[in-house]
Amino acid sequence: xxxxxxxxxxxxxxxxxxxxxxxxxxxxxxxxxxxxxxxxxxxxxxxxxxxxxxxxxxxxxxxxxxxxxxxxxxxxxxxxxxxxxxxxxxxxxxxxxxxxxxxxxxxxxxxxxxxxxxxxxxxxxxxxxxxxxxxxxxxxxxxxxxxxxxxxxxxxxxxxxxxxxxxxxxxxxxxxxxxxxxxxxxxxxxxxxxxxxxxxxxxxxxxxxxxxxxxxxxxxxxxxxxxxxxxxxxxxxxxxxxxxxxxxxxxxxxxxxxxxxxxxxxxxxxxxxxxxxxxxxxxxxxxxxxxxxxxxxxxxxxxxxxxxxxxxxxxxxxxxxxxxxxxxxxxxxxxxxxxxxxxxxxxxxxxxxxxxxxxxxxxxxxxxxxxxxxxxxxxxxxxxxxxxxxxxxxxxxxxxxxxxxxxxxxxxxxxxxxxxxxxx
Amino acid sequence: xxxxxxxxxxxxxxxxxxxxxxxxxxxxxxxxxxxxxxxxxxxxxxxxxxxxxxxxxxxxxxxxxxxxxxxxxxxxxxxxxxxxxxxxxxxxxxxxxxxxxxxxxxxxxxxxxxxxxxxxxxxxxxxxxxxxxxxxxxxxxxxxxxxxxxxxxxxxxxxxxxxxxxxxxxxxxxxxxxxxxxxxxxxxxxxxxxxxxxxxxxxxxxxxxxxxxxxxxxxxxxxxxxxxxxxxxxxxxxxxxxxxxxxxxxxxxxxxxxxxxxxxxxxxxxxxxxxxxxxxxxxxxxxxxxxxxxxxxxxxxxxxxxxxxxxxxxxxxxxxxxxxxxxxxxxxxxxxxxxxxxxxxxxxxxxxxxxxxxxxxxxxxxxxxxxxxxxxxxxxxxxxxxxxxxxxxxxxxxxxxxxxxxxxxxxxxxxxxxxxxxxx
Numbered sequence: 001x002x003x004x005x006x007x008x009x010x011x012x013x014x015x016x017x018x019x020x021x022x023x024x025x026x027x028x029x030x031x032x033x034x035x036x037x038x039x040x041x042x043x044x045x046x047x048x049x050x051x052x053x054x055x056x057x058x059x060x061x062x063x064x065x066x067x068x069x070x071x072x073x074x075x076x077x078x079x080x081x082x083x084x085x086x087x088x089x090x091x092x093x094x095x096x097x098x099x100x101x102x103x104x105x106x107x108x109x110x111x112x113x114x115x116x117x118x119x120x121x122x123x124x125x126x127x128x129x130x131x132x133x134x135x136x137x138x139x140x141x142x143x144x145x146x147x148x149x150x151x152x153x154x155x156x157x158x159x160x161x162x163x164x165x166x167x168x169x170x171x172x173x174x175x176x177x178x179x180x181x182x183x184x185x186x187x188x189x190x191x192x193x194x195x196x197x198x199x200x201x202x203x204x205x206x207x208x209x210x211x212x213x214x215x216x217x218x219x220x221x222x223x224x225x226x227x228x229x230x231x232x233x234x235x236x237x238x239x240x241x242x243x244x245x246x247x248x249x250x251x252x253x254x255x256x257x258x259x260x261x262x263x264x265x266x267x268x269x270x271x272x273x274x275x276x277x278x279x280x281x282x283x284x285x286x287x288x289x290x291x292x293x294x295x296x297x298x299x300x301x302x303x304x305x306x307x308x309x310x311x312x313x314x315x316x317x318x319x320x321x322x323x324x325x326x327x328x329x330x331x332x333x334x335x336x337x338x339x340x341x342x343x344x345x346x347x348x349x350x351x352x353x354x355x356x357x358x359x360x361x362x363x364x365x366x367x368x369x370x371x372x373x374x375x376x377x378x379x380x381x382x383x384x385x386x387x388x389x390x391x392x393x394x395x396x397x398x399x400x401x402x403x404x405x406x407x408x409x410x411x412x413x414x415x416x417x418x419x420x421x422x423x424x
Numbered sequence: 425x426x427x428x429x430x431x432x433x434x435x436x437x438x439x440x441x442x443x444x445x446x447x448x449x450x451x452x453x454x455x456x457x458x459x460x461x462x463x464x465x466x467x468x469x470x471x472x473x474x475x476x477x478x479x480x481x482x483x484x485x486x487x488x489x490x491x492x493x494x495x496x497x498x499x500x501x502x503x504x505x506x507x508x509x510x511x512x513x514x515x516x517x518x519x520x521x522x523x524x525x526x527x528x529x530x531x532x533x534x535x536x537x538x539x540x541x542x543x544x545x546x547x548x549x550x551x552x553x554x555x556x557x558x559x560x561x562x563x564x565x566x567x568x569x570x571x572x573x574x575x576x577x578x579x580x581x582x583x584x585x586x587x588x589x590x591x592x593x594x595x596x597x598x599x600x601x602x603x604x605x606x607x608x609x610x611x612x613x614x615x616x617x618x619x620x621x622x623x624x625x626x627x628x629x630x631x632x633x634x635x636x637x638x639x640x641x642x643x644x645x646x647x648x649x650x651x652x653x654x655x656x657x658x659x660x661x662x663x664x665x666x667x668x669x670x671x672x673x674x675x676x677x678x679x680x681x682x683x684x685x686x687x688x689x690x691x692x693x694x695x696x697x698x699x700x701x702x703x704x705x706x707x708x709x710x711x712x713x714x715x716x717x718x719x720x721x722x723x724x725x726x727x728x729x730x731x732x733x734x735x736x737x738x739x740x741x742x743x744x745x746x747x748x749x750x751x752x753x754x755x756x757x758x759x760x761x762x763x764x765x766x767x768x769x770x771x772x773x774x775x776x777x778x779x780x781x782x783x784x785x786x787x788x789x790x791x792x793x794x795x796x797x798x799x800x801x802x803x804x805x806x807x808x809x810x811x812x813x814x815x816x817x818x819x820x821x822x823x824x825x826x827x828x829x830x831x832x833x834x835x836x837x838x839x840x841x842x843x844x845x846x847x848x
């Protein structure tokens with residue numbers, strides 16, 4: 001058997017905007033997931049500013065920690081982008097014009113961006129690269145990827161624009177890593193639970209956790225009344241054995257949590273609902289007040305959701321509740337928009353209007369303003385309906401506006417899920 | 425004048441979920457913004473797994489880089505959370521029961537979580553802390569913050585749950601830093617442009633950029649056909665002078681970009697529209713097909729949006745386009761749902777149905793499936809309307825589903841903004 005050692009990667013993201021909080025880094029999560037699929041473990045992720053010394057130090061440090069250093073950002077055409085000249089110096093090269101990249105940049109400007117103006121000097125400069133790198137073509141943009149090697153470590157620089165970075169990862173980086181390293185095997189199994197807190201879940205599965213072999217890790221990922229449990233294992237060789245062992249442990253884990261398990265896959269709630277509805281060829285509609293379209297957005301973020309989702313009436317005003325959802329004026333005035341009476345009429349009428357098997361409705365006060373002593377910020381009424389019944393429930397959440405919207409949407413989707421499951 | 429030096433912070437986030445891409449880190453961005461308000465510069469952000477050696481190494485390294493090391497995550501009640509025992513060892517302490525925290529945890533379980541069960545041993549353990557730390561009460565949860573000092577550097581550990589971390593930052597950390605360090609002053613000015621690419625914008629403001637003093641930095645933050653320009657400056661003392669200088673430069677910058685500037689504040693597009701509508705006491709409604717409620721979600725993510733937003737008809741199916749939005753069957757069958765004819769009727773009828781001053785409508789194909797040779801994935805028709813006119817436009821985006829939804833929504837909101845501005 002070959003001697004295979006673990007391959008580690010560090011991800012360095014470059015840009016002042018990451019350090020002043022103006023941008024949230026979503027690239028790193030995608031990169032980590034993608035590297036895991038080819039058996040590379042991400043050891044560290046680091047963000048530094050557009051600062052010569054800081055970038056230099058990060059390259060030094062991360063090459064002590066990892067075999068592969070992936071770098072994103074700082075490759076734009078403007079003066080604040082210093083990554084390329086720095087990499088040129090760091091790896092002891094000279095900048096040269098890369099003719100295929102220049103042709104690609106010219107093509108993009110003439111045929112894709114359709115600029116009437118000639119190529120600017122700063123756009124031509126996008127095609128310059130250090131002569132010590134291997135150029136990785138970026139079909140999606142003007143800044144190419146660049147591969148460097150030093151002391152047995154590989155360094156790959158990519159633009160920070162997400163779809164450009166992903167293209168370069170998928171079309172170059174994964175193959176390069178797989179050719180160069182005999183990477184190991186990483187296996188995950190994830191299940192989703194709802195309605196039980198992290199501590200009580202931990203207590204419930206304590207015997208399982210205590211008996212788990214040391215090379216399989218258990219993680220708790222809590223999120224708004226839902227907890228995902230993840231088993232993970234890494235094997236330098238013999239992936240079949242690892243898969244078998246993780247599968248066995250996962251089967252055992254499921255017996256411990258059968259009463260609180262939503263699904264034995266790493267799927268978000270909206271995808272779970274999509275699967276259930278597609279299996280039964282059933283449909284759903286939504287009527288949203290306080291979530292303002294966020295439930296509809298979650299449902300339609302799933303590709304193929306048009307097979308089971310009809311639409312939403314986002315009734316942000318009394319007017320729309322009354323005229324489109326037919327909630328009578330006297331109900332709104334007597335009980336208020338945030339009431340069991342209103343939300344039950346919203347769900348009933350939305351289901352009838354949109355002619356679906358199921359409907360969900362929410363009405364609440366997300367804050368920061370709009371609360372009253374009787375109905376403070378965070379008060380939410382929600383209801384789900386099928387042709388036979390309406391189930392309504394009141395909640396009180398205590399987060400900020402954005403989180404209140406998120407937790408309301410997820411809680412409503414979970415109510416819907418339970419109704420669908422109970423009907424099956 | 426006092427001798428004041430720059431105060432630097434590092435942020436360490438702990439958790440395997442950050443390294444396998446299962447969770448996107450939004451805490452760091454908020455922490456960085458908040459530290460900037462008190463004049464602390466974030467130098468590095470680093471993510472490491474739930475791994476003893478890695479966390480230890482990160483504490484060592486970051487204390488070489490920065491004065492303040494903020495640590496989030498790894499404080500949960502489950503076995504994968506090792507941060508607390510590690511910190512105890514790192515700072516040479518012993519674990520002791522912290523009575524006020526125990527009382528707080530007991531209170532939370534009895535009165536807030538309203539658990540019928542007694543406190544578990546693992547919940548009691550949440551109240552144990554190293555005897556070498558200062559406990560920072562966490563009113564929002566069971567894991568307290570902990571402050572350590574070593575070799576003149578301060579280390580603060582907080583839970584990773586966003587609203588708990590924010591509470592501890594706002595109620596303890598900012599004051600502690602301000603008491604301990606004479607922090608400097610950071611000033612930002614940001615403006616938003618639309619309809620001009622990063623390179624051409626850079627060319628346009630080249631004379632400005634070249635004449636900018638070295639202590640004021642200019643950054644380009646591009647995002648879907650919009651570019652934010654940010655001036656930033658740092659002063660160890662004399663904040664008044666810095667504010668004056670940045671204000672002067674910002675005024676000058678605005679003269680260069682007056683024809684492409686959306687707003688001279690760091691506001692998202694939906695907040696810009698909110699401001700415009702509130703000034704004029706006007707209202708808007710939306711009719712969304714392909715964006716599936718995301719435009720409504722963006723608009724309602726702004727607190728106070730109920731003053732100008734009526735609602736949305738999310739017409740994900742032909743059925744809802746026909747029955748709720750009154751787009752005739754023959755139009756849908758002759759021209760298709762993704763057509764100028766359909767989207768113009770959607771916008772007109774949505775505005776009339778919801779009785780607003782303005783309306784926006786979109787219909788397109790977001791992918792990955794559903795494209796045809798004539799209407800490939802990424803084809804979008806959008807329209808905006810007021811009482812006098814309808815303006816429609818066709819686009820072709822070339823991203824993945826999630827990005828196509830995002831760019832469609834932002835482009836539609838920008839069309840709406842232009843219409844409102846033209847009417848003023």
